Amino acid sequence: MSEAEDAAARRAFLARVVAELIAVRRARLLSMLVLAMAMLVTGLGAAVQAQGDHIDAVLLFSAFGLIMIGIVCALGAIVAWTRLNRDPLDSVAEARPARARAPRTRNAGMAVALGFVVLGIVFAALLWSQTPILAGAVVIACALLACLGPIWAGELSAADDRLAVILDSEDELAARFSTFTPLWLYEAMNPAADGNGPSEAE
Secondary structure, three states: OOHHHHHHHHHHHHHHHHHHHHHHHHHHHHHHHHHHHHHHHHHHHHHHHHOOOOOOHHHHHHHHHHHHHHHHHHHHHHHHHHHHOOOHHHHOOOOOOOOOOOOOOHHHHHHHHHHHHHHHHHHHHHHOOOOHHHHHHHHHHHHHHOOHHHHHHHHHHOHHHHHHHHHHHOHHHHHHHHHOOOHHHHHHHOOOOOOOOOOOOO
């Protein structure tokens, strides 16, 4: 491989890493919002269900726990929002970000969504006779959680196109990216002992 081809390969590899970092940030923010809504809906449903002729203390305590989890997820969404606009090149300067373990295709995302839908139907069937309000809240929560698969699949599959748009619209970032070469990039592109290049599974 010539020097020019080697440089082009490094630039393409770096582009994939930066694109995935941006996609993960966006998906993480949306995921935290979805989780917060799902936990709050379930918690409120449990709290309403606990109110009756006799207050169900266990169900009420469960509602409190779910609502607290929802609040923590909402705080996580705020943290994710603050990181959304951080310079991606600064974030990858020291070390290569870990590869996201999430669905990357539409089919994989739909499989995750289908799993949550089935889970919601099962729980609704089990809860409906005794706690119909809670069963409805669980169905809504599972419907929200079903969005997680498509969110991650959509963000990761569109990562390269989104990075291209960002570089086209931000001249300063594009100029920095054209000459940006972190130290770990040489190690990642260095062929392994068996002669293979960088693994996509890393």
